[in-house]
Amino acid sequence: MALNDALIYTLLALFFPIFPLSMVVSYLLQKYYRIRSLLFVLFPSTGLLLYSISNAPSFPKPFLWLGLLSSLLYALRSLYPGSLSRWSVYHFLSLISLLWLFLLRAEVNILLVASLSLPFLILSILDRFLIDRFGSSHLKFLTGLGWTSPRFSFLIALSLLLSAGMPMGTVFFYFLTSSFLSGFWELMVLSFLWFLWGWSTMRLLSSLLWGDRNGNLLYEDLDAKSFYFVLSLTLITGALGVIFLEVML
Amino acid sequence: MFLILLSLAPALSSLITYLFGRGSERRTSLISLGFSFTTLILSVVLLLEFLLSGPYTFKLSSLLSLRLDALSTTMALVVSAISFIVHAYSFRYMKDDTGYTRFFSLLDLMTFTILITVLAGNLLLLFVGWHLIGVLLFFLLSHNLRSRDSIRYALWTFLVHRLGDLPLLFAVILLYRKFGTFDIATLSELLLHADQSYEIELIGVLIVLSAFAKSAQFPLHVWLPYTMGGPTPVSALMHAGIVNAGGFLINRFAPVFYSAEMGLHLAFWVGLITALLGSTLMLMQSDIKKALGYSTVGQMGYMIMECGLGAFALAIYHLIAHGVFKATLFMGSGGVIHEARKDPNIPEDEVYRFFVERELPPTRLPWVVFSLITVSVPLVIVLLAHLAVGVDLFRYQGALILLFFGWITGAQTIFSIYRMGAYNIYRVLLMVILSFSVVVFGYVIIGHSFEKFLYPDSSFVEKIYENANINPAIFEIQVLLLTAVVVLGWFFVYYASQNRDIVAPRFRGFYLSLYTHLSRELYLTDLYQRLAELIIAFSRNASRRLRWL
Numbered sequence: 001m002a003l004n005d006a007l008i009y010t011l012l013a014l015f016f017p018i019f020p021l022s023m024v025v026s027y028l029l030q031k032y033y034r035i036r037s038l039l040f041v042l043f044p045s046t047g048l049l050l051y052s053i054s055n056a057p058s059f060p061k062p063f064l065w066l067g068l069l070s071s072l073l074y075a076l077r078s079l080y081p082g083s084l085s086r087w088s089v090y091h092f093l094s095l096i097s098l099l100w101l102f103l104l105r106a107e108v109n110i111l112l113v114a115s116l117s118l119p120f121l122i123l124s125i126l127d128r129f130l131i132d133r134f135g136s137s138h139l140k141f142l143t144g145l146g147w148t149s150p151r152f153s154f155l156i157a158l159s160l161l162l163s164a165g166m167p168m169g170t171v172f173f174y175f176l177t178s179s180f181l182s183g184f185w186e187l188m189v190l191s192f193l194w195f196l197w198g199w200s201t202m203r204l205l206s207s208l209l210w211g212d213r214n215g216n217l218l219y220e221d222l223d224a225k226s227f228y229f230v231l232s233l234t235l236i237t238g239a240l241g242v243i244f245l246e247v248m249l
Numbered sequence: 250m251f252l253i254l255l256s257l258a259p260a261l262s263s264l265i266t267y268l269f270g271r272g273s274e275r276r277t278s279l280i281s282l283g284f285s286f287t288t289l290i291l292s293v294v295l296l297l298e299f300l301l302s303g304p305y306t307f308k309l310s311s312l313l314s315l316r317l318d319a320l321s322t323t324m325a326l327v328v329s330a331i332s333f334i335v336h337a338y339s340f341r342y343m344k345d346d347t348g349y350t351r352f353f354s355l356l357d358l359m360t361f362t363i364l365i366t367v368l369a370g371n372l373l374l375l376f377v378g379w380h381l382i383g384v385l386l387f388f389l390l391s392h393n394l395r396s397r398d399s400i401r402y403a404l405w406t407f408l409v410h411r412l413g414d415l416p417l418l419f420a421v422i423l424l425y426r427k428f429g430t431f432d433i434a435t436l437s438e439l440l441l442h443a444d445q446s447y448e449i450e451l452i453g454v455l456i457v458l459s460a461f462a463k464s465a466q467f468p469l470h471v472w473l474p475y476t477m478g479g480p481t482p483v484s485a486l487m488h489a490g491i492v493n494a495g496g497f498l499i500n501r502f503a504p505v506f507y508s509a510e511m512g513l514h515l516a517f518w519v520g521l522i523t524a525l526l527g528s529t530l531m532l533m534q535s536d537i538k539k540a541l542g543y544s545t546v547g548q549m550g551y552m553i554m555e556c557g558l559g560a561f562a563l564a565i566y567h568l569i570a571h572g573v574f575k576a577t578l579f580m581g582s583g584g585v586i587h588e589a590r591k592d593p594n595i596p597e598d599e600v601y602r603f604f605v606e607r608e609l610p611p612t613r614l615p616w617v618v619f620s621l622i623t624v625s626v627p628l629v630i631v632l633l634a635h636l637a638v639g640v641d642l643f644r645y646q647g648a649l650i651l652l653f654f655g656w657i658t659g660a661q662t663i664f665s666i667y668r669m670g671a672y673n674i675y676r677v678l679l680m681v682i683l684s685f686s687v688v689v690f691g692y693v694i695i696g697h698s699f700e701k702f703l704y705p706d707s708s709f710v711e712k713i714y715e716n717a718n719i720n721p722a723i724f725e726i727q728v729l730l731l732t733a734v735v736v737l738g739w740f741f742v743y744y745a746s747q748n749r750d751i752v753a754p755r756f757r758g759f760y761l762s763l764y765t766h767l768s769r770e771l772y773l774t775d776l777y778q779r780l781a782e783l784i785i786a787f788s789r790n791a792s793r794r795l796r797w798l
Contacts, residue, residue: 023798079788146394166384167377191415198411206400
């Protein structure tokens with residue numbers, strides 16, 4: 001392996017994070033939470049730029065399995081995240097490391113990268129709202145948002161579902177396309193991944209939205225302006241899913 | 250045109266209800282009920298359109314295409330009708346609920362999703378609808394946002410559905426790789442000319458596996474009886490409509506079974522086990538809604554078994570009949586529970602006095618004569634009904650098995666009359682035989698006509714029946730075994746009733762241990778729970794040790 005190739009592989013393994021380099025990304029995303037939305041867009045975009053200027057190099061097969069297993073590791077971790085912030089970081093890493101399947105079997109384009117980053121941008125905005133309003137997005141702390149903050153709940157439910165691979169979002173079609181690109185064992189891992197994504201999302205949703213309100217908190221819902229802004233972003237994410245599929249087909 | 254209108258009406262209703270219905274229950278119900286009625290009318294119009302112009306596929310884009318054929322129009326009519334009944338019932342039942350508008354909006358969205366699934370013209374749209382059913386069911390079942398309990402089993406339901414969607418996805422991938430198209434009409438044509446191969450067998454197995462999860466088949470049945478925490482209209486919709494999706498899926502992929510056998514055999518055995526388990530567990534419940542839940546499990550087992558026997562159209566007829574019947578029961582159960590809340594004791598009315606307090610009169614009819622009637626009369630009725638529609642009984646094992654079940658059901662009913670010991674036993678017996686004849690003739694004749702409507706090509710139907718056949722020697726052993734089990738059961742009950750003891754002392758230990766294992770549902774829920782706990786424990790440890798990484 002030439003030094004040049006090794007450097008490109010390492011850099012791509014950082015920007016399309018795979019284990020163990022994903023630990024660096026995970027640390028940065030958790031530590032610098034104020035610029036997390038920017039980082040959610042920056043990492044895969046830089047990866048894409050690097051991939052394009054290096055003329056779409058071919059990768060050794062172990063990278064595919066590293067990508068799949070990294071994705072599995074973070075999907076498993078997202079089952080017990082502690083907070084919405086951590087869940088979005090783990091889930092982001094789980095989704096983006098799966099891009100290696102595309103890098104080896106197809107190609108990565110701007111539509112794919114943009115539509116994968118967008119749901120996390122929305123999640124960051126909603127996470128920020130929780131932190132600003134309640135001081136934390138910890139799951140043991142926040143309960144009963146479903147009936148105390150209906151606007152916020154509607155948006156968080158919609159964006160979580162879209163990011164976890166529910167129809168008609170991009171992640172759903174991303175998963176579908178990945179399945180078509182996979183061999184038998186890869187498909188088995190992908191299936192388990194998809195199951196875990198759904199499981200962790202619904203666990204997170206049930207923690208946040210259901211149950212009695214926390215008596216120590218003063219609940220306040222999203223204002224109308226923010227609601228319509230985030231709703232528009234969510235609808236664009238949904239629309240991108242259909243466009244993505246039509247382009248792939 | 251009507252196809253588009255029908256599929257969009259409930260989606261539009263959901264949106265309008267959510268946007269403009271909030272704050273007024275009357276406005277919400279008027280919008281939702283109005284659209285639901287429109288959907289029902291449109292589905293009738295669509296059926297007429299199909300009868301006049303025949304099948305076609307409407308393509309809007311690569312993903313969005315809808316199919317009009319006998320199966321899709323029938324299912325669309327069933328779904329719209331059940332949805333309308335549930336809407337009308339919820340109008341008053343959900344009154345004063347804080348999430349009234351959300352409930353109706355979700356109900357409309359669920360109707361939209363089911364309609365998209367049954368009308369889908371390509372595999373991807375079918376999969377989208379199929380998966381969304383599980384997602385929306387989660388939100389409908391956990392309607393009460395303040396209750397943590399309601400969410401627990403809603404999550405179980407979601408997970409079983411998510412798991413059960415995967416085999417369908419694998420089947421879609423395999424079909425696309427083999428035939429290069431997602432279009433259902435094209436695939437149906439291509440499958441009729443495909444040779445029997447390992448791949449097609451695998452596709453058949455995957456399709457029935459996916460049907461098992463939606464139709465609550467063993468060992469994936471656990472979600473259904475536990476989801477009674479949701480609102481009663483949701484239970485009605487779920488038991489009358491959603492669980493029937495398995496039967497629809499197998500029918501939608503019927504051309505796969507033109508050259509695949511394994512899936513049919515698997516459906517037969519799993520359906521049989523589920524039917525027996527569901528019926529047994531139903532008898533062990535003391536909660537009316539849970540008993541109805543297990544009754545649905547048993548019925549779904551029977552429906553899947555019918556598919557396994559090759560009687561695809563009969564399964565559709567069964568799911569319609571069961572849907573109407575079960576929706577009525579669930580909606581009635583609300584009233585029963587309401588009455589029971591006012592008076593927790595069993596009402597000592599004439600039914601109570603008849604079954605509990607009366608002394609059994611001596612039966613004048615000798616038991617030998619009665620046993621002859623028990624065995625022969627139902628058999629004659631079932632045979633005559635099949636001969637009336639010209640089914641070649643001894644050619645297809647499927648027809649024989651259905652005949653066998655019909656016979657056992659009839660015999661069991663007459664046997665129950667004997668045990669009941671009515672005063673005017675001849676009159677009761679005559680009534681039972683007459684009712685049984687009406688049911689059997691109705692079932693066979695309507696089922697047969699339905700087959701002609703859904704599958705007009707008789708050679709296609711014959712081929713599926715043939716594929717459902719198994720080795721004759723094994724088949725005969727199975728039938729003999731089943732007969733022995735049933736007859737032994739009758740002797741057991743007869744012996745017990747003669748001795749005025751439910752179980753003879755020497756069998757008591759066995760009976761109690763069987764009861765214990767069954768009441769714990771063969772520990773399946775415990776197993777799933779343990780597995781889930783192990784995975785979450787791994788996640789918890791990983792997250793604690795690698796907190797920032």
